Structures are given as structure tokens and as C-alpha cells.
Amino acid sequence: MTSAPAVSRARIGVDWRLATSLACMGRQNPELAGHPDRLRWNARYGGDYVPTFRPHPLAVAAMPTLPAAGPVLELACGPSGSALLAAAAGRRVTAIDASDVALDLLGNEAARRGLSEMLTLLQADLATWQPGAERYALVLCTSFWDQLVFDAAAAAVADYGVVAWEALTDAAREGRPDLPAQWCLGPGEPASLLPAGFDVLDQHDVPSPPDQPAVKRQLLARRPPFPSSITAAW
Numbered sequence: 001m002t003s004a005p006a007v008s009r010a011r012i013g014v015d016w017r018l019a020t021s022l023a024c025m026g027r028q029n030p031e032l033a034g035h036p037d038r039l040r041w042n043a044r045y046g047g048d049y050v051p052t053f054r055p056h057p058l059a060v061a062a063m064p065t066l067p068a069a070g071p072v073l074e075l076a077c078g079p080s081g082s083a084l085l086a087a088a089a090g091r092r093v094t095a096i097d098a099s100d101v102a103l104d105l106l107g108n109e110a111a112r113r114g115l116s117e118m119l120t121l122l123q124a125d126l127a128t129w130q131p132g133a134e135r136y137a138l139v140l141c142t143s144f145w146d147q148l149v150f151d152a153a154a155a156a157v158a159d160y161g162v163v164a165w166e167a168l169t170d171a172a173r174e175g176r177p178d179l180p181a182q183w184c185l186g187p188g189e190p191a192s193l194l195p196a197g198f199d200v201l202d203q204h205d206v207p208s209p210p211d212q213p214a215v216k217r218q219l220l221a222r223r224p225p226f227p228s229s230i231t232a233a234w
């Protein structure tokens with residue numbers, strides 16, 4: 001995760017989209033060489049780590065709610081079974097993460113499943129990422145929170161598209177006081193942070209084992225099209 005609410009945003013260059021889509025061929029974004037999030041998560045995903053490539057339950061829940069066509073964007077994807085699920089369902093998927101090790105794992109599994117053509121792997125720091133012009137049927141992010149990233153992600157949702165997000169809540173800090181507050185959702189978030197006009201399909205705290213507080217919250221919300229009455233007025 002990252003804590004960079006004050007960092008200014010720079011557009012990811014088109015050249016790097018191409019270069020980093022070759023992550024499984026060993027290309028890396030040199031700007032992230034010493035980035036602490038890259039180093040930390042590369043260490044986590046390296047060595048003996050064995051990804052399950054199980055789709056996240058939130059992604060499974062989101063898929064039937066999507067418009068019939070349109071690409072998917074997954075942020076902080078890790079070695080994501082959700083990206084593979086969407087690609088196998090015929091969606092073009094852009095998967096972004098700071099960890100080239102995670103992207104290599106995902107890229108190799110996509111190749112094994114014959115899904116490479118459907119996937120663009122982008123190694124980027126989400127603190128400086130902006131979505132560009134493309135609009136997505138689904139913007140998915142699980143186990144990551146940064147309010148500025150959420151704001152940018154919501155802006156990247158297409159008409160009728162869905163944003164699906166899961167993150168830790170403030171309750172997680174009771175058991176882990178070292179957890180930075182900006183990595184955790186406050187009361188009512190993230191639904192309360194959506195731009196006007198989104199319809200919240202569901203927001204709930206993920207049940208925890210008995211006697212333990214719920215520490216994660218999931219959101220599914222849809223962007224309705226720009227109201228035709230307002231369009232007509234323009």
C-alpha cells in the first residue's frame with residue numbers, strides 16, 4: 001500500500017504502457033527501481049510465494065453487474081485471479097501494480113491460459129497514476145486504499161460501468177495501531193466519497209470470524225449515464 005495523498009500526479013507516458021506490457025519479458029519501469037512499495041511487494045511475491053489466481057469474491061460479484069461490453073481496469077492487482085477471470089470472459093483488462101514480480105506472475109499465468117492478448121500489464125506507482133482517456137466497464141481494486149487513487153478511479157468508470165472496491169476500515173487499526181490512518185476507510189467510506197450521481201449497488205462490511213471486528217468493507221457502485229435532460233440543455 002502507499003501513503004501519498006500530497007504527491008502530485010503525473011500522466012503515465014504512452015511509451016511506458018507499451019514497455020511495461022512486456023513485463024513478463026523482464027522489462028521494468030526504471031522510475032520504480034528503488035520505490036519502497038515495489039521493493040516491499042517484490043520481496044513478498046518473490047521466493048516461495050505461490051499465487052492461487054483465485055478471483056476475488058468482489059470481482060465475481062461485480063461481473064454480472066457490468067454492461068455487456070467494455071474493458072476492465074484493475075488497480076494494485078497483484079498476481080490477480082480477478083484479471084484472469086475478466087479476460088477469460090472476453091474483457092480487455094489493464095492490470096496495474098508497482099511490483100514487477102506480481103506482474104510477471106500474472107503475465108506468465110495469462111500466457112499459460114492463452115489470455116495474453118487480453119491483458120495489458122502496467123508497472124506504475126498509483127500515487128502518480130492518472131487513468132487517461134479510456135473509460136472502463138469495471139474499475140476494480142481490492143486490499144488497497146488511497147483516497148486520491150479512488151477519486152481517479154471513479155473518474156475512469158464508463159457510463160453504466162461499475163466501480164468495485166475493497167479496503168481495510170478504521171477498525172483494522174484497533175488490532176494494528178501501526179497501520180497508517182490514510183490506508184483505512186473512515187465511516188461511510190468509500191461510498192460517501194463517490195462523485196455525485198453514482199448509484200451504490202451495495203456497501204457492506206465483510207464479516208469476520210466470531211468475536212472479531214469486521215476490518216474490511218466492500219463497495220459496488222454504478223455510474224449512470226449523464227442525464228439526457230442535462231445533455232439536451234447543453
Ligand SMILES: C[S@@+](CC[C@H](N)C(=O)[O-])C[C@H]1O[C@@H](n2cnc3c(N)ncnc32)[C@H](O)[C@@H]1O
Nearest residue numbers: 001002037041076077078098099125126142143
Ligand atoms: C495487499 S496487496 C493486494 C493485491 C490484490 N489486489 C489482492 O487483493 O490480492 C496490495 C498490492 O498493491 C500493490 N501496491 C502497493 N503500493 C503500490 C503503489 N504505490 N502503486 C501501485 N501498486 C502498489 C502491491 O504491489 C500489491 O500487489
